[in-house]
Every structure is written in C-alpha cells, then in structure tokens.
Amino acid sequence: MNKKKRLAENGMLISILASVVSIIFGLIFGFVLLFILNPAKAGIGINAMLTTGFASLDQFGKVLYQSAPLMLCGLSVGFAFKTGLFNIGASGQYTIGAFCALLGGIAWQLPWWACLILACIGGGIWGIFPGLFKALFNVNEVITSIMFNWIGMFLVNFLMANMPILLASAWGASNSDRTAALSAANPGAIIPKGGLDKILGNSSWINISVFIALLVALITYFILNKTTFGYELKACGYNKEASRYAGINANRNVVLSMIIAGALSGLGGGVYYLAGTVQYVLEKSILAMGFNGIPVALLANSNPIGTIFSALFISYIQVGGSAMQPNFSSEATDIIIAVIIYLAAFALLMRGLIIRLLSGKKDKEVKA
Amino acid sequence: MAEDYVIEMLHITKEFPGIKANDDITLQLRRGEIHALLGENGAGKSTLMSVLFGLYQAEQGVIKKDGKEVQVKDPNDANRLKIGMVHQHFKLVECFTVLDNIILGVEDTKNGFLQYDAARKKVMELSERYGLRVDPDAYVSDISVGMQQRVEILKMLYRDNEILIFDEPTAVLTPQEINELMEIMRGFKKEGKSILFITHKLAEIMAVADRCTVLRKGKCMGTVDIAGTTKEELSKLMVGRDVQFEIEKKPCKPGDSILSVRDLVVASKVHNNNAVKGVSFDVKAGEILCVAGIEGNGQTELVYGITGLEKITSGTVTLKGQDITTAPIRQRSKAGMSHIPEDRHKHGLVLDYSLEENLVLQRYWEPDFEKRGVIRKDAVRKYAEGLIDRFDIRSGQGPVTVARSMSGGNQQKAIIAREIDKQPELLVAVQPTRGLDVGAIEYIHKQLIAERDAGKAVLLISLELDEVMDLSDRILVMYEGEIVGEFNPKETDVQELGLYMAGAKSNTKKEKEA
Numbered sequence: 001m002n003k004k005k006r007l008a009e010n011g012m013l014i015s016i017l018a019s020v021v022s023i024i025f026g027l028i029f030g031f032v033l034l035f036i037l038n039p040a041k042a043g044i045g046i047n048a049m050l051t052t053g054f055a056s057l058d059q060f061g062k063v064l065y066q067s068a069p070l071m072l073c074g075l076s077v078g079f080a081f082k083t084g085l086f087n088i089g090a091s092g093q094y095t096i097g098a099f100c101a102l103l104g105g106i107a108w109q110l111p112w113w114a115c116l117i118l119a120c121i122g123g124g125i126w127g128i129f130p131g132l133f134k135a136l137f138n139v140n141e142v143i144t145s146i147m148f149n150w151i152g153m154f155l156v157n158f159l160m161a162n163m164p165i166l167l168a169s170a171w172g173a174s175n176s177d178r179t180a181a182l183s184a185a186n187p188g189a190i191i192p193k194g195g196l197d198k199i200l201g202n203s204s205w206i207n208i209s210v211f212i213a214l215l216v217a218l219i220t221y222f223i224l225n226k227t228t229f230g231y232e233l234k235a236c237g238y239n240k241e242a243s244r245y246a247g248i249n250a251n252r253n254v255v256l257s258m259i260i261a262g263a264l265s266g267l268g269g270g271v272y273y274l275a276g277t278v279q280y281v282l283e284k285s286i287l288a289m290g291f292n293g294i295p296v297a298l299l300a301n302s303n304p305i306g307t308i309f310s311a312l313f314i315s316y317i318q319v320g321g322s323a324m325q326p327n328f329s330s331e332a333t334d335i336i337i338a339v340i341i342y343l344a345a346f347a348l349l350m351r352g353l354i355i356r357l358l359s360g361k362k363d364k365e366v367k368a
Numbered sequence: 369m370a371e372d373y374v375i376e377m378l379h380i381t382k383e384f385p386g387i388k389a390n391d392d393i394t395l396q397l398r399r400g401e402i403h404a405l406l407g408e409n410g411a412g413k414s415t416l417m418s419v420l421f422g423l424y425q426a427e428q429g430v431i432k433k434d435g436k437e438v439q440v441k442d443p444n445d446a447n448r449l450k451i452g453m454v455h456q457h458f459k460l461v462e463c464f465t466v467l468d469n470i471i472l473g474v475e476d477t478k479n480g481f482l483q484y485d486a487a488r489k490k491v492m493e494l495s496e497r498y499g500l501r502v503d504p505d506a507y508v509s510d511i512s513v514g515m516q517q518r519v520e521i522l523k524m525l526y527r528d529n530e531i532l533i534f535d536e537p538t539a540v541l542t543p544q545e546i547n548e549l550m551e552i553m554r555g556f557k558k559e560g561k562s563i564l565f566i567t568h569k570l571a572e573i574m575a576v577a578d579r580c581t582v583l584r585k586g587k588c589m590g591t592v593d594i595a596g597t598t599k600e601e602l603s604k605l606m607v608g609r610d611v612q613f614e615i616e617k618k619p620c621k622p623g624d625s626i627l628s629v630r631d632l633v634v635a636s637k638v639h640n641n642n643a644v645k646g647v648s649f650d651v652k653a654g655e656i657l658c659v660a661g662i663e664g665n666g667q668t669e670l671v672y673g674i675t676g677l678e679k680i681t682s683g684t685v686t687l688k689g690q691d692i693t694t695a696p697i698r699q700r701s702k703a704g705m706s707h708i709p710e711d712r713h714k715h716g717l718v719l720d721y722s723l724e725e726n727l728v729l730q731r732y733w734e735p736d737f738e739k740r741g742v743i744r745k746d747a748v749r750k751y752a753e754g755l756i757d758r759f760d761i762r763s764g765q766g767p768v769t770v771a772r773s774m775s776g777g778n779q780q781k782a783i784i785a786r787e788i789d790k791q792p793e794l795l796v797a798v799q800p801t802r803g804l805d806v807g808a809i810e811y812i813h814k815q816l817i818a819e820r821d822a823g824k825a826v827l828l829i830s831l832e833l834d835e836v837m838d839l840s841d842r843i844l845v846m847y848e849g850e851i852v853g854e855f856n857p858k859e860t861d862v863q864e865l866g867l868y869m870a871g872a873k874s875n876t877k878k879e880k881e882a
Contacts (some may be wrong), residue, residue: 227741231725231732238720245677245707245715246729247698 015301018351022299023313025350026343030336034328041327048327049320049336061196061203063312063319065275068209069094071311072268073293075213075220076123076261078302080141082224083257084237089130089145090265091290092152097123097266098273098280098287099156102179105189105274106166112191116212116270123266124259126152131258135251141258149286157282168279178279190276209271214308216264221304233257265290295341298348314341373435374399374562375420375451375531380429382415389415390426393588395581397531402553402563404573404594406606407583413566414456416583417533420564421453422446452524453533458516460508466519467491467504470526487526494525498555513540513663521552532556533564538572542662543833543866550576568606570599582606607807617817620841623653626825627674627794632683634666634673642681643669645849651794651825656816658828658840662869666849667829668710671798674827675707676700677715688793701730704793708783708800710829716783717771724752724767727786759785760811777808784815795819798829813839833862847871 030049035042053063073090080087087093100122104115130144160166160179171180182190194208224230235243236253244250268289273280296314300306317340321333328336375397382390390412397403407413418424420431422440430437433449440446446453460469467484470491476483488504495502500518508516517537524532534553538546553563553576565577573580574594582589582605589605628650636643643666651657661667672678674685676697684693692700701707709715717726728737728748737747752767761781763769771779780800787795797816801809816839820826830836836843836857843855845868852874855865867873 226743226745228732228738228743229741231743235718235721235729239714239718241714242716242718242729244697245675245709247696247701249696 014351014354015303015306018348018354019299019301019306019310021354022343022346022350023340025346026340029343030340033336033339037332038328045324045328048323049317052320052323053316055323057201058203058205059319059323061200061206063315064200064210065203065205065207065277066318067311067315068213069268069272069289070292070296070315071210071213071217071307072264072271073290074296074300074307074311075217075293075304076264076268076290076297077293078297078300078304078307079220079224079264080257080261081297081302082237083233083253084240085131085134085141085254085257085261087127087130087145087258087261087265088142088294089126089148089152089290090261090268090293091286091288092145092149093123093126093262093265094269094272094290094293095149095152095156095287096126097269099159099269100266101189101270101274102166102280103163105182106171106180106185107163109186109188111188112274115189115274116191116267119266119270119274120263121266123269124263126266127258127260127262128255131255134258135254149290153284153286156280157284160280160282178281179273181279182274182276187276189274191271191274205275205277207275209275212267212271213311216267217304217308220264224304265293268293292341301348301351317341371396372399373397374433375564376432376435377416377420378430378432380416380419380426380431382412382419382424382426388586390419391586391588392429393583393586395588396591397562397564398579399562400557400560401578402557402565402576404577404580405564405566405583406568406570406573406580406602408568408606411583411606412586413583414535417453417535417564417566420446421451421533447527447529450528450530451533452527452529452531454517454520454524454535454537456535456537456539458520460516460519462509463507465505465507466502466511466515469508469519470504470523474527491522491526494522498525498552500525500552514545517541517549530560531562531564533566535566536568537565538567538569539831540663542870543862544870544872546572570602573602574599584608615813615817615838618821620655620820622655622841623823625650626653626688627651627827628686629674630684630686632670632673632685633681634669634678635681636666636669637678641849643849644673646683647846647849647851648683649844649851651827653793653825654820654823655841656820656826656828656839657842657844658830658836659844659846660830660833660836660865660869661846663831665846665869667798667846669849670846671707671710671796671829675705675796701790706730706787706790706792706795708780708787708795708797710798710802712776712779712783717779719770719772721771722767723756723761723763723769723771723774723782724748726771726782727752727755727767730786730790755782755785755789761785777804780804780808780812784812788815788819792824794825794827796827796829799831800828801830801832801835809835833865836865837862845869847874 031042031046034045052059054060073094076090076093077087097119101115101119104110104118126148129148130141133139133144134141164170166179167176168178168180169176171184173181191207191209193206196206196208197203200206224234232243232248233253235246235248236250240250272278272289292314296307296310299310317337321337324333373396377393377395380390380393381388393416395416405413415424419426420440422442422445431440432438438449440449461472464472467488471487476486491504500522502515502518502522508519537549541549556563567573577594579591579593580602581591582602584606630648632644632647633642634644647670659667659670669678673680676695680693684691686692687700687703687705690703692703713719718729728751731737732743737744749767755761756766759781762778763774784800800812816826816828828839840857843857843865844851845853845865847869848871853868
C-alpha cells in the first residue's frame with residue numbers, strides 16, 4: 001500500500017505514465033479507425049505508421065528534422081501556459097517567423113543564423129499584440145491570437161505576392177506560387193547539416209535544427225525553473241492575484257511571456273523553411289505546425305524537457321502517417337494522426353484518472 | 369423512557385486521506401429541540417453535517433430517521449427526508465431574484481411553464497408566519513447578507529423541511545441580527561421543527577440551545593444538557609484544556625504616526641457607489657488599531673487602497689512620512705508595509721508553489737536570494753527552514769511541500785512568518801484568524817501583540833467582535849464606507865459596537881440613544 005501511495009504522490013512519474021497511457025489509447029483508437037476505413041489494409045497501415053520512422057535512416061532523419069519546429073512550437077505554447085496564457089497564435093507567429101527567415105535568406109542574402117534571429121524577432125513581434133491587448137485591455141489572448149493567425153497568414157501572402165524577388169520565378173524556376181528554393185537563391189541560408197547526414201545514411205532531411213531546438217528546450221527549462229524571471233512568470237500563471245500582491249508586475253510579464261512564446265514559434269518557422277527541403281507555398285489556410293504545438297505542449301504537461309519527447313513522438317507519427325499512402329488517402333491519414341494526437345492530449349485527464357485509481361485502491365485496502 | 373428521536377446518526381466514521389474527520393460519532397436529535405453542534409474548526413462538524421446532507425458517504429455507521437435506517441446518497445435524498453441546510457457560504461444564484469432562488473429545483477410547472485403565482489403566495493405566507501422579511505422580486509446580488517440568509521431559511525421552509533441545519537449562521541451577522549435569528553429559531557422550535565445548530569460561539573449555544581454535542585479532533589466528546597452546564601465547561605470539552613478568554617497584554621504606548629490615511633475614496637467593483645467614502649485615520653507605532661464592521665462595508669476596499677492592490681479615486685496614503693498614494697505594491701513593501709491578506713488562497717499564497725517558494729514571495733528579488741537573475745535555491749532552502757522552525761509551520765515534506773496540501777492554519781502561519789520576518793513598520797492584518805482553530809488563533813494573536821510591543825504599527829481588520837475587543841488598543845467602526853465611530857475597547861462593549869456596525873448609530877449624530 002505504501003508503494004502505491006508513494007506512486008500517487010510522485011507527480012513526475014504520474015505525468016509520464018499518463019502521457020504513455022494516452023498515447024496507447026490513441027494508437028488503439030487509430031487502429032480501429034483504420035480498420036473501419038479499409039479492413040484489408042489496416043494491418044499494413046498501422047505497421048507503416050509505427051515502424052516507418054525507424055525503418056530507414058533517411059526516414060529517421062525526417063523524424064528528427066520535423067521534430068525541431070514541432071518542439072519549438074510546443075515550447076512556445078508550453079511557455080505561455082506556464083504563465084497562465086493560452087497561446088493559440090503559435091501558427092501566426094510561426095508563419096511570420098518563416099517569412100522573416102526567408103526574407104533575410106532570399107532578399108537580403110543573409111547567412112542562416114542571421115535569418116534565424118530574424119525569425120525570432122518576427123515571431124516575437126507577432127506575440128506582442130495579443131500580449132499587449134491582454135495586459136492593457138484584458139482582452140482574452142485566445143481571441144486575439146486566433147485573429148492574428150489569420151492576419152499573419154494573409155499579411156505574409158500579401159507581402160510575398162508583392163515581393164517578386166522572394167518567389168521561385170525570380171530564381172530560374174517557373175512557378176510563382178511558392179518561395180524560391182534556397183539552393184538556388186542563397187545556399188548560405190540553408191541550415192548546415194553538421195555532418196549528421198553522414199551518420200544518418202545521407203538523409204536529405206537532417207540538419208542541426210533538432211539540436212537548436214534541444215538547446216532552446218534546455219534554456220527554456222532553465223529560465224522557467226532557475227531564474228527569478230521564471231519564478232515571476234510562473235507565479236503569474238499559477239495565481240495572478242497573488243503575484244500582484246507580491247508586487248510582481250503581472251502585465252509586464254504577460255507581454256514578455258507572449259513575446260518569448262512568439263519568438264519560439266517564429267524560430268520554429270525559421271528552422272523549418274531554412275532546411276532547404278521545403279518552400280513556402282502561398283495558400284489560404286493556416287499552417288498546421290503551430291496548432292500541432294498545442295498537443296505537443298499538452299502531452300508534455302508544458303514541461304520543456306517533456307516537450308522534447310512529445311515533439312519527437314508526434315513527428316514520428318506524422319512521418320509514419322505519410323508512409324501509409326497510397327493504401328489510405330492523405331485525408332484518412334490526417335484524420336488518424338489527428339485522432340492519435342487528440343487522444344494523446346488527454347494526458348491531463350488520464351493523470352487525474354491514474355491518481356484516482358491509485359488512491360482509490362489505497363482506500364479499499366484501508367477498509368479491508 | 370423511549371426517546372423520540374427524529375434523526376439519529378450512530379457511530380459515523382468518515383475518513384479522508386491522512387485524517388479521520390469523523391471517528392465513531394453519535395448524534396441524536398430529538399423532535400422539536402435545538403441541538404447545538406460545538407467544535408473548533410477542523411473538529412469535524414461540517415463533515416458530519418455533510419454526511420447527513422448526503423454530500424459525503426460515511427465509511428461506517430448508520431443514519432436513522434424516525435427510528436428507521438435510511439440511506440442518504442445525495443442532497444436530493446436529504447430533501448426527501450425533509451432535511452434542509454443553510455450553508456455557511458450561501459448557495460444562491462446571484463443573478464436570480466429571491467423568489468427564483470427559493471423555488472429553484474422544486475419549481476411547479478404547467479405545460480412546461482413556471483407557475484409563479486402559487487409559489488409567490490406560499491413564500492409570502494411563510495415569510496409572514498415566521499417573520500422572515502424578504503423582497504421576493506429583489507435580485508440576490510442586491511440584497512444584504514442578512515436577507516440572503518433569510519432567503520436560505522425560506523428555501524428550507526418552502527421544501528417543507530422538518531430538520532433544519534444551520535452551519536455557522538451567525539458569522540456574518542451583527543449582534544442585533546443574531547438576536548433576531550435566535551428568535552426565529554425559537555419560533556421553529558415551537559412549530560415542532562428540529563434544529564441542528566453548528567457553531568463555535570458559546571454564548572449563542574447558552575442562549576438558544578437545549579442540548580449540545582461537542583466534537584474535538586473528529587471524536588465525539590459527549591452530549592450535554594445546556595440547562596446543567598456552563599460556558600467554561602463547554603469550552604473545556606471543546607478544546608481539551610482551560611482556555612484563556614482574556615488575552616494578556618501590556619498597556620499600549622503609542623508612538624509616532626506610522627500610517628496616515630486622509631480622505632481616502634475607493635470605488636467599488638460591485639456597484640457604482642464608492643466603497644470607501646472619504647476615510648481618514650492614523651495608525652501609530654506600538655498600537656493595534658482595529659477596523660470593525662460587518663463584511664462588505666468597505667473594509668476590503670480600504671485595505672486594497674492602502675496596500676495598493678486597487679487604485680484609489682482620491683485621498684492620500686502616507687507611510688512614515690513618505691507619500692505612497694500612487695506607489696506600486698513593491699515600493700510599498702520596500703517602504704515597510706507588510707500585508708496579511710484577507711484571502712490567503714487568492715492573494716496570500718501561490719498554492720501550486722512549494723512552501724519555500726511561498727516564503728520568499730515578498731523577497732525573492734533581494735540579493736540574499738538572487739544572483740544575476742538566478743534564484744539561489746540553497747539560500748532559499750536555508751531561509752525557509754529557519755522560518756519553518758521559528759514559526760512552527762507544520763507540513764508533510766518541509767520546505768518542498770506544495771502549499772495547496774497544507775492545512776489552513778499552517779498556510780496562515782506561513783504567510784504570517786513571511787510578513788513578520790520582513791521587519792515591517794506597518795503590519796496590515798485582515799481577518800488573520802479566519803477559519804482557524806483555537807490554538808492557531810491564540811498563536812496569531814500573540815504574534816500580533818508581539819509586533820505591537822516591538823513598536824510596530826498594526827492595522828487589524830476583523831469581523832469577529834471578540835477578537836476586536838481582545839486585541840485592539842483603538843477601534844474604528846466602519847459602516848457603508850465611512851468611519852462611524854472611534855472607541856476605546858475598555859470603555860465600550862459588543863452591544864454598542866453592534867449598533868454602530870449596523871448603522872443604527874453614528875457618532876456624526878452626536879446623540880446617544882439609550
């Protein structure tokens with residue numbers, strides 16, 4: 001009984017357990033969905049989803065590559081959560097960050113690291129607005145940041161459409177619906193591979209961005225848990241009134257927190273589009289990456305270290321999902337990925353259930 | 369002689385993780401009696417009543433109604449058994465009218481439409497019969513606390529309840545309103561209704577109850593006839609030792625004025641009026657100035673204005689000659705103001721932070737605890753351990769205990785340790801003993817007096833008249849945002865204060881009625 005009691009009190013372990021159980025539920029449900037959609041191929045489908053990421057070094061490289069922006073968006077959402085804010089605007093900040101990075105790389109011919117700094121600044125600026133509205137007028141940050149997702153996306157499309165130098169057509173390609181390939185426009189803006197491609201069997205995807213994200217995760221952890229600034233931010237998040245009582249400038253912290261969250265998302269946009277493997281396509285839909293940061297953060301219970309693992313997991317599932325084609329349509333795989341992520345985000349609910357289960361058993365034992 | 373018990377709770381045991389809230393408690397309520405349930409905070413009174421009302425399920429024991437065993441699984445069951453309860457914190461819908469609140473849950477409908485007329489008639493009949501004045505069409509958010517309580521009582525009567533539970537009903541009332549309530553309770557008794565009266569105030573029990581069951585630390589200390597007992601005996605049963613009713617303190621030697629408040633006006637968040645309407649006073653070094661009054665007469669806003677939690681409309685606040693009228697909270701704190709807030713969960717603590725993190729909440733930024741932006745965890749730990757030791761703060765895991773998991777008394781001790789250790793010039797203490805047991809109250813009173821004796825200025829805001837009389841060197845009574853009287857505790861009594869608190873008297877009138 002004592003063992004279980006101690007287990008019930010070990011918050012960290014419970015969190016990890018809750019995340020794992022949620023993931024398993026998500027996978028089971030995903031399999032059921034696959035079975036309904038295409039019973040004959042369900043086995044192949046789930047197999048592809050679960051093994052692709054480790055099937056080849058190239059695919060593993062892709063998992064790492066995609067995990068970097070996810071990790072940064074997850075850190076962005078998680079950081080804001082710790083301060084009591086729901087940054088649903090990660091997507092807009094991500095888009096602005098991507099734009100600033102590409103602007104620096106293609107139009108201004110800057111090296112990759114300068115482009116990443118630009119991405120941070122762009123995302124940070126995009127985070128200021130919801131923060132300021134919240135601090136000055138107490139406007140709910142969810143509403144403003146959703147609106148700024150759309151404003152950001154259309155602004156970027158508008159700017160790109162009016163800056164022909166950014167588009168592929170200006171750099172020897174025929175299409176004008178996307179930005180130039182960095183290999184043609186400015187190879188120096190491509191994030192270096194740092195020899196990782198050699199280790200991972202010449203994977204075309206991998207670069208050092210995953211290490212940048214890891215480093216940022218560690219820095220975020222340090223800020224939140226070791227500094228007075230983090231102490232203030234978390235105090236605001238846990239109890240805004242008490243932090244005010246303690247003389248903490250809660251409004252200033254709201255704005256700062258949103259700027260930092262924005263910069264993290266913006267950096268995510270930068271590392272994704274500076275990899276040299278994708279081009280920004282002018283579309284009329286909001287990029288999903290920022291939104292995927294929400295389940296990444298939830299799954300990790302907003303813990304920066306946990307975010308590393310949850311981002312890797314979701315990236316893994318996404319790589320696996322794209323390998324399920326053509327047996328399943330891309331929409332079907334999207335739905336299944338979404339279902340898995342959705343259920344995985346039940347980690348919090350699961351946490352409560354596990355605690356109740358453990359302490360419930362404890363009760364019974366006391367009775368007996 | 370077979371007793372006529374309307375409700376019997378036999379050998380009730382209810383356990384929460386780590387604590388037996390009720391341990392083999394037996395309580396038998398006779399038909400038509402007023403039965404008091406006495407105990408300190410945390411003795412298990414509320415738990416026992418929650419078991420009776422179906423909010424908790426007891427692990428052991430049976431409940432009998434009219435001699436027959438019954439199951440009370442939820443408040444609906446309790447209602448069916450004609451058990452009604454006035455909770456300590458009223459359960460009313462603020463944006464509904466009085467009538468809506470009374471019929472809520474037992475509405476009569478015809479073809480899906482509410483039948484207001486019959487309900488109104490019944491409510492008005494009950495209101496007249498028992499002298500429970502209410503305005504059925506007023507919104508609950510607009511009516512006084514006393515009327516809200518009458519609404520709660522009418523709710524029970526409307527449901528034809530025969531067993532009425534009153535949970536600490538007098539905590540929010542003036543002495544005059546308390547007398548009125550006692551009269552109403554006696555009326556119910558005459559009608560043959562049975563009353564369970566939860567309280568920790570001995571005088572009320574002596575005045576109105578027939579019998580009294582005493583709980584201490586979850587155990588039943590016995591049931592006594594009020595006619596054959598005394599206050600002292602009851603308190604001994606309740607606390608387990610002789611209690612000092614009088615607090616010993618040295619004569620007051622007031623020094624220079626520390627805090628001076630002039631023409632302070634603070635707007636209300638609840639209504640359009642000002643909550644504090646031009647208040648002026650001084651707190652001197654070495655005195656405890658107490659602001660007494662009924663909850664909601666502007667005391668909260670007064671404190672917010674002084675401590676900077678709320679912007680003031682006009683007036684000045686000066687601390688040791690320094691004008692802090694518009695100073696940010698941090699600056700006031702640095703200037704020597706400590707604040708034990710009214711709501712320890714809302715303001716006093718970050719509940720999800722550990723005890724040590726909470727103990728440095730007012731000084732984490734000092735060089736002792738911070739180095740180049742990084743918190744010096746070892747220094748924080750050492751400091752926290754020192755305070756825990758000195759102020760006897762008890763918790764499960766010491767400095768790393770999450771504040772949320774600590775008991776109310778120890779949470780309050782943590783706040784007091786933090787605020788007193790700042791070595792303030794002025795200590796603003798707002799209801800520092802609310803919800804605490806007698807032991808903790810004694811401790812906190814001693815700390816406040818120690819601060820006074822050390823030459824600090826103490827501004828105490830309290831709703832408990834006994835506390836006001838025991839601790840203060842000077843009393844101000846606040847009514848509807850104004851100071852209506854200043855008293856020397858040695859020359860006044862609770863009755864007089866009560867009249868001022870209720871607005872029946874004001875020293876602006878200058879005439880004393882008999």
